[in-house]
Amino acid sequence: MIKTILNLFGSVGNKSLKFIANIGHFFIFCFSAISWIFRPPWYFKKILLQVIDIGYFSLPVVGLTTFFSGMVLALQTYNGFTEFNSESTVARVVLTSITRELGPVLTGLMVAGRIGAKMAAEIATMKVTEQIDALGTLGTRPMQYLIAPKIIASVICLPFLVFVGNTIGILGGYTIAIFKLDFNPDLYLFATLDNLQWIDLVQGSVKAATFGLIISMVSCYFGFNASKGAEGVGYATTVSVVVSSVMILTSTYIITALFFG
Amino acid sequence: MKKRKIKNIILDVKDLKKTFGNNIILNNINFNLLEGESLAIIGASGSGKSVLLKNIIGLLEPDTGSIKINSTEMVNLPRRDKENLLLKLGITFQHGALFDSLKIWENIIFKIQNQQKISKIDGRKLALSIIKRLSLKPEILDLFPSEISGGMQKRVAIARAICGNPKILLFDEPTSGLDPVTGSVIDKLIITAVKTIGASAITITHDMASVSRIADKVILIDKKTISWSGTPKEMLVSKNLKIKEFIKSTNPKLFS
Numbered sequence: 001m002i003k004t005i006l007n008l009f010g011s012v013g014n015k016s017l018k019f020i021a022n023i024g025h026f027f028i029f030c031f032s033a034i035s036w037i038f039r040p041p042w043y044f045k046k047i048l049l050q051v052i053d054i055g056y057f058s059l060p061v062v063g064l065t066t067f068f069s070g071m072v073l074a075l076q077t078y079n080g081f082t083e084f085n086s087e088s089t090v091a092r093v094v095l096t097s098i099t100r101e102l103g104p105v106l107t108g109l110m111v112a113g114r115i116g117a118k119m120a121a122e123i124a125t126m127k128v129t130e131q132i133d134a135l136g137t138l139g140t141r142p143m144q145y146l147i148a149p150k151i152i153a154s155v156i157c158l159p160f161l162v163f164v165g166n167t168i169g170i171l172g173g174y175t176i177a178i179f180k181l182d183f184n185p186d187l188y189l190f191a192t193l194d195n196l197q198w199i200d201l202v203q204g205s206v207k208a209a210t211f212g213l214i215i216s217m218v219s220c221y222f223g224f225n226a227s228k229g230a231e232g233v234g235y236a237t238t239v240s241v242v243v244s245s246v247m248i249l250t251s252t253y254i255i256t257a258l259f260f261g
Numbered sequence: 262m263k264k265r266k267i268k269n270i271i272l273d274v275k276d277l278k279k280t281f282g283n284n285i286i287l288n289n290i291n292f293n294l295l296e297g298e299s300l301a302i303i304g305a306s307g308s309g310k311s312v313l314l315k316n317i318i319g320l321l322e323p324d325t326g327s328i329k330i331n332s333t334e335m336v337n338l339p340r341r342d343k344e345n346l347l348l349k350l351g352i353t354f355q356h357g358a359l360f361d362s363l364k365i366w367e368n369i370i371f372k373i374q375n376q377q378k379i380s381k382i383d384g385r386k387l388a389l390s391i392i393k394r395l396s397l398k399p400e401i402l403d404l405f406p407s408e409i410s411g412g413m414q415k416r417v418a419i420a421r422a423i424c425g426n427p428k429i430l431l432f433d434e435p436t437s438g439l440d441p442v443t444g445s446v447i448d449k450l451i452i453t454a455v456k457t458i459g460a461s462a463i464t465i466t467h468d469m470a471s472v473s474r475i476a477d478k479v480i481l482i483d484k485k486t487i488s489w490s491g492t493p494k495e496m497l498v499s500k501n502l503k504i505k506e507f508i509k510s511t512n513p514k515l516f517s
């Protein structure tokens with residue numbers, strides 16, 4: 001009996017130690033990756049390709065999710081606040097929710113699913129097929145050639161995507177407000193602009209850049225440390241999407257608390 | 262090949278030991294490679310041949326021991342010096358390791374392109390001149406690795422390794438999975454590189470016919486260490502059971 005309990009504690013302790021070691025490993029990886037960003041040579045072509053992939057090809061999925069979220073927000077605010085269902089209330093709730101929270105988080109999660117999975121799979125495949133080993137023997141540093149362009153592009157693109165997503169989300173709210181709730185378009189638009197606050201936009205951009213960093217780092221880390229075989233690639237892909245999503249939701253709380261707490 | 266005057270030692274491995282966790286893979290490995298010499302490493306699958314190669318090129322750190330390339334100690338060498346040293350080597354990996362996202366010609370001149378500016382036209386010309394030596398068709402230059410056969414990929418990997426005429430060649434199973442005719446093209450290429458350019462080569466292989474064609478010296482890795490070494494001729498008449506078994510199972514004809 002006592003032995004079983006001790007074993008249980010032992011295995012929990014062992015797992016915890018491994019977990020802590022992995023976190024340490026992850027931060028060393030991040031530190032090294034970031035340090036390579038600032039050292040020449042810079043692979044501009046690789047950065048540009050990543051920017052197109054992340055910034056341009058994510059637009060449809062980001063636009064679609066934020067548009068529908070804006071619509072849902074307008075509808076629910078209207079139903080929930082029947083006493084004050086004025087243009088001003090709905091416009092303000094939609095605007096604030098989207099710029100502060102939903103725009104960045106939805107964009108972050110969508111990009112984590114789309115780009116994070118792709119980055120992890122690409123790097124894990126390269127690791128498993130010895131391409132990363134080959135890079136190091138052919139006059140490049142894998143960190144600098146493979147990882148740094150992905151981090152740079154993610155951190156640049158996420159704020160842009162969030163800006164577009166916010167605009168489309170607000171447009172979604174506007175669509176419902178005008179065509180379903182029969183609000184006055186001018187009054188609604190005025191209320192939206194009137195409530196627009198710099199701090200919300202700054203906060204949203206900080207979140208976006210942070211998510212870009214999280215997605216690229218986590219995906220590259222799990223890709224880079226993939227174990228041999230096809231399962232290694234699959235595991236790296238899945239786990240990087242899960243971990244970046246959880247980290248996005250955790251960090252959005254922390255950033256909100258820092259700005260408004 | 263006949264022995265020339267006193268030859269320089271290009272690679273010197275001493276008392277190398279490599280473990281993964283509690284698992285000893287290689288122990289007490291000692292050998293050297295002379296200038297202009299071709300060495301074949303044989304051994305069963307999983308005996309640690311690829312691990313040995315990766316220790317030599319610094320992708321894995323040995324637990325103990327010393328690896329000297331041109332008298333420079335590779336173990337614990339600062340990163341920048343290691344990078345410079347690696348540029349002098351031509352390496353192929355067991356699984357080809359071509360870059361999926363680059364075209365064949367870009368793969369071949371990858372190292373050169375990282376060292377100096379080279380125009381697209383010159384780059385393609387250089388790549389073309391190399392693949393001709395490997396009986397590959399010019400049409401493949403603009404394809405991606407996934408669009409050519411496994412045997413071609415293998416040869417492109419060799420083309421990438423010999424681009425720039427490195428003085429030290431390290432090939433991990435360059436002929437495995439190839440038909441005998443293509444295999445002998447690669448053997449000839451290794452022989453030419455060693456004879457005409459004066460390069461030194463290490464080739465990991467299972468192909469006994471290939472060993473007798475290309476090698477000046479053979480080492481067998483078995484039970485975590487070098488259990489036999491000698492010339493290909495000595496190998497064919499060796500009484501060593503492992504060697505006998507190896508020759509019999511991979512190429513019984515040679516035995517006659």
Ligand SMILES: Nc1ncnc2c1ncn2[C@@H]1O[C@H](COP(=O)(O)OP(=O)(O)O)[C@@H](O)[C@H]1O
Binds near residue numbers: 304305306309313
């Ligand atoms: N990175 C690694 N981590 C743990 N074990 C490894 C690693 N690389 C190789 N091994 C183990 O080392 C042994 C030798 O592998 P390898 O050198 O690839 O054999 P081979 O002689 O067929 O080339 C195998 O048992 C393999 O599982």
Ligand SMILES: [Mg+2]
Binds near residue numbers: 310311312355433
């Ligand atoms: Mg091997």
